[in-house]
Amino acid sequence: MNEKVIEIENLKAYYRISGNINVLALDDINLEVKKGEFAGIAGESGSGKTSLLKVLTHSFPSSMEIKGKVVINFRDKNFDVLTLNEDQIQSLRWKAWSYVPQAAMNSLNPMAKIKDIFLETLESNDKTMNRDEFRKKMEDAFENVGLSKQFLNFYASRLSGGMRQRAIILLATILKPNIIFLDEPTTGLDLITQKDVIQLLQNMHDELNSTFLLVTHDVSVHAQATDFVHIMYAGQIVESAPTKELFHNPLHPYTKELINSVPIIGGKRGRIEQNIRISSSIANSVQGCKFKDRCPYAIPSCGKYVYTYKKGDHEVKCNLYES
Amino acid sequence: MRNSFIDNISNLLLVYRGFTFGIIILVVLLFLGFGLSNFAPSNDLLWGMGNAPFSIPPTFNYPFGTTTNGQNLFWLLMIAIKNSMLLGFLTGAISIAIATIMGFLAGRFSSGILGDLLNMIIDSFCVIPGLPVLLVLAFALKNYINVVMISLILSIFGWAWPSKQMRNIVMNLNQKQFIMTSKFSGLNTWKTFLHDYLPYVLPWLLIQFLGLVNWAIGMEVTIAIFGMSNMSVPTIGTSIYWAYTNQTLLLGQWWWMTFTLILTILLMLSIYMVSMSISDYLNPRTRLTRLQKSKVLEET
Numbered sequence: 261m262n263e264k265v266i267e268i269e270n271l272k273a274y275y276r277i278s279g280n281i282n283v284l285a286l287d288d289i290n291l292e293v294k295k296g297e298f299a300g301i302a303g304e305s306g307s308g309k310t311s312l313l314k315v316l317t318h319s320f321p322s323s324m325e326i327k328g329k330v331v332i333n334f335r336d337k338n339f340d341v342l343t344l345n346e347d348q349i350q351s352l353r354w355k356a357w358s359y360v361p362q363a364a365m366n367s368l369n370p371m372a373k374i375k376d377i378f379l380e381t382l383e384s385n386d387k388t389m390n391r392d393e394f395r396k397k398m399e400d401a402f403e404n405v406g407l408s409k410q411f412l413n414f415y416a417s418r419l420s421g422g423m424r425q426r427a428i429i430l431l432a433t434i435l436k437p438n439i440i441f442l443d444e445p446t447t448g449l450d451l452i453t454q455k456d457v458i459q460l461l462q463n464m465h466d467e468l469n470s471t472f473l474l475v476t477h478d479v480s481v482h483a484q485a486t487d488f489v490h491i492m493y494a495g496q497i498v499e500s501a502p503t504k505e506l507f508h509n510p511l512h513p514y515t516k517e518l519i520n521s522v523p524i525i526g527g528k529r530g531r532i533e534q535n536i537r538i539s540s541s542i543a544n545s546v547q548g549c550k551f552k553d554r555c556p557y558a559i560p561s562c563g564k565y566v567y568t569y570k571k572g573d574h575e576v577k578c579n580l581y582e583s
Numbered sequence: 584m585r586n587s588f589i590d591n592i593s594n595l596l597l598v599y600r601g602f603t604f605g606i607i608i609l610v611v612l613l614f615l616g617f618g619l620s621n622f623a624p625s626n627d628l629l630w631g632m633g634n635a636p637f638s639i640p641p642t643f644n645y646p647f648g649t650t651t652n653g654q655n656l657f658w659l660l661m662i663a664i665k666n667s668m669l670l671g672f673l674t675g676a677i678s679i680a681i682a683t684i685m686g687f688l689a690g691r692f693s694s695g696i697l698g699d700l701l702n703m704i705i706d707s708f709c710v711i712p713g714l715p716v717l718l719v720l721a722f723a724l725k726n727y728i729n730v731v732m733i734s735l736i737l738s739i740f741g742w743a744w745p746s747k748q749m750r751n752i753v754m755n756l757n758q759k760q761f762i763m764t765s766k767f768s769g770l771n772t773w774k775t776f777l778h779d780y781l782p783y784v785l786p787w788l789l790i791q792f793l794g795l796v797n798w799a800i801g802m803e804v805t806i807a808i809f810g811m812s813n814m815s816v817p818t819i820g821t822s823i824y825w826a827y828t829n830q831t832l833l834l835g836q837w838w839w840m841t842f843t844l845i846l847t848i849l850l851m852l853s854i855y856m857v858s859m860s861i862s863d864y865l866n867p868r869t870r871l872t873r874l875q876k877s878k879v880l881e882e883t
Contacts, residue, residue, distance in 0.1 A: 319767060322694055350769050359767060366760040371782040380778060384769040416761075428764075 264333060265439055265471045266293035266316070271328035273308075273315055273495075282325070285311040287495035287550075289328070293439075293488075298465050298472045300482040300503070302518065303492035309475040310362055312492070313443050316341070316473070317359045318349045332356055334438055354385040357439040358432040362447070367428050370417035374427055377416065378434065386435060401430050405460055422453035426460060433464050440464075442474045446481050458485050480522050483507055488573070491515045494550040501574040511569070511576040513555045549579065595864055598873050602864075605856030608849050616665035623658035629815045630659070630825055638836050648838035651829045656839060663817040664846055666730050667800050670818065671854075673734035674799035675792045678741030683788060685742065686749025687776055693754050702750065708743035714805065716740070721811035728813045733806065737799050745791045752784055786865050793858035797851050804847075819847050 273286035285308050293299045301309050314320040316330060318341050330341045334356035341349065353359075361367050368377055375398060382394045389397070399409040405426060416424060425445065432440055445461065446454040462485060465472050474486055482489050482503060489506050491499040491514065499512040510516045549555070552562040561567075561579045569581035595602045626633050633654030641648045647656040689701035720736045721728060756762055756779070765775045800819060806812050807820025814821055826832075826839040863869050 317767075319763070353767065353769060361760060361764065361767075363760050367764045369761040369765070369779055369782075372778060376778070380765070380770055380774065381768040384771075384774075 263295040264292050265295045266291070266333075266473070267329075267331040268292070269329040269331075271315065271330060272326070273311055273320070274325045275321075276323045276325060285324070285495055286315065289495075289497055291490060291497060291500070293471060293473055295333075295471055296469055298462075298474070298485060298487045300474045300476070300486035300489045301492055302477065302479050302482050302489055304477060304518070307492040308495040309477070309492055310443055311495075313359070313441050313473075313475050317357065317441055318344070319359070332439065354381070354435045354437055356437060357441060358435070358437040360428055360432045360440070360442040360445050362443040368416035368424055370415065373413060373415055374419070375412040378412070378431060381431060382434065397434065401434050405430065405463070422449055422456065425449060425453070425457055429457070429460060429464065433468060433470070436468050437470060439471045439473065442472065444476050445474070446476065446478065454481070461485055479518055491518065496550060496577070498551065498578070499576045505574055509574075511574070511581060512551075512578050513557050513580070514551050549577070591864070595860060599860040599864065601856040602860035605853040605860065608853035609857065612664055612668070612846070612850055612853065615661050616668050620658070620661035620665045623662060624655070627655050627658035628662060630654070630817060630821060631815065638834070640836075641838055647842045648836070650825070650839060651831070651836070656842060659817045660822065660842055660846055663819055663822045663843070664850065666817060667803060667819040668850070670730045670734050670803055671796035671800045673731065674737045674741055675795040677734060677738040678795050679745060679788055679792045681738065681742035682745035682749055682791070683784070686746040687753050687780060689746070690750040690753025690757065691772065691776075693750070693757070705743055705746045705750065708740060709747055711740070713740040717802065717806060718809055718811055721806050725811065728811075729816065730818070733803055733812060734799070737802050741795050741799065745795070748791075749784065752787065753780060756780055756783060786861065790858050790862050790865075793854050793861075797854050800847075800851060819843060819850075
């Protein structure tokens with residue numbers, strides 16, 4: 261369980277907008293994910309979650325400039341994905357990792373039958389089986405999650421959002437890759453379907469013994485599904501902790517704000533107090549803590565440096581814990 | 584589950600009168616051109632001398648009249664329709680094949696050197712004035728000119744504009760999540776084209792093809808009027824050329840030009856109406872309005 265499957269060191273990523281204008285999407289990320297873990301990355305929109313997944317899955321746009329090291333362990337070998345070429349990356353995809361992309365509901369070609377989409381992926385990535393064996397594998401996978409195998413003959417456009425989401429998760433997991441990256445897999449679904457999808461992910465995680473890395477802004481999804489959560493803000497990881505610990509004892513003011521933002525049924529109605537200011541420079545390199553302009557507890561040292569406090573598995577970057 | 588192709592065709596036939604009209608005319612012309620023309624007598628297969636009376640107006644024996652050289656205009660025009668349609672369809676097929684491949688590759692690899700190079704070639708062919716170059720080519724290849732050669736010459740310029748549009752469609756599709764999924768799934772360029780891009784562009788390609796057929800028939804007429812076509816082979820263009828050269832209108836032999844023009848208009852109009860109806864049907868907004876008006880939507 262303590263073996264690391266993902267190790268990120270000093271990762272920086274910029275989007276080149278035009279000329280010399282760069283937007284810093286990932287700012288000195290250091291992160292580890294252990295084998296078999298159901299890890300999560302939370303943060304508000306624009307915090308760099310999806311950019312991080314794009315780097316990890318090597319599906320980033322050509323306008324992105326990346327520095328640092330991203331090591332993925334597969335079959336006891338370490339691969340620095342940023343140094344591999346496209347062919348080497350493709351040989352690792354679906355075996356070392358697979359990806360459930362953001363807007364997964366649009367990830368299936370609406371004009372193709374589900375079985376054809378699955379067959380294309382299976383045939384391109386697994387040369388050990390024939391078409392009949394693939395068909396059997398698909399039918400088993402569908403029935404295993406309570407979906408009729410009849411759905412395989414449906415066009416993707418005829419499936420509901422929840423079904424499409426389940427189909428894309430099945431597609432990502434059917435070849436049992438070591439790591440499965442999930443980008444906002446429950447966004448846009450109703451609450452009941454969301455719950456079903458989370459349940460499906462948990463079942464898959466238990467069954468496959470793969471490592472899951474889930475990215476979503478919805479902290480309640482993290483609370484239900486993950487073992488360990490990393491909180492991102494303005495391209496940095498500001499807090500990391502086991503999920504229970506993080507929700508019971510959040511340390512960073514941003515994490516507290518994020519958890520308090522979850523609406524509670526039966527909670528107090530009324531105007532939400534706006535006690536935070538939006539920083540104009542969250543995406544750029546600034547001295548000290550990037551959250552200081554929004555932080556109600558900011559102290560003078562926050563503008564100069566950031567202190568890293570660590571207690572067991574719980575790590576936070578905040579000067580409030582400097583002894 | 585009903586076959587969606589049959590559904591679409593029956594919707595088109597029920598709701599779009601233009602499509603129904605166009606298809607009926609096209610089928611009749613196809614029958615006349617590719618079926619009936621096979622029964623033409625040997626001396627009416629090419630422009631030349633015939634053994635019928637000279638320059639007589641339409642009668643029961645000669646429904647379209649005869650030419651100044653004593654040929655039965657009915658059979659010549661049947662062959663002309665066949666050759667013009669053949670030329671149009673061949674040019675359309677060659678041009679659309681080139682346009683599809685060039686446009687797809689230029690769009691798919693738009694961010695690389697290959698994409699830039701292909702785009703430059705497409706742009707060049709778009710801006711080169713086609714007619715003078717076609718006339719020069721037709722003149723240079725005059726000894727080898729036949730229906731296939733004219734199709735090949737026309738195809739040199741026919742592909743460029745559809746290719747430019749195809750590139751834009753492909754670049755738009757590149758942003759779709761399911762295209763990225765296919766790329767992530769390891770599908771090669773050919774498979775991605777077949778499974779992901781082609782189903783989206785196929786109806787559009789059909790409309791472009793029909794447009795190119797009409798364009799090619801029109802261009803052949805232009806080339807023939809300049810005397811650059813194979814003047815012994817009956818086509819719509821050569822029919823107009825010989826009718827004009829023999830001064831049929833001045834001599835009061837109205838039937839030659841009239842029947843040629845009627846058949847030309849029917850052919851081009853039918854192709855245009857089919858093309859427009861399909862284009863209209865493919866636009867979801869106009870399709871829904873039409874289907875709702877005709878109550879087909881409720882029935883289906």
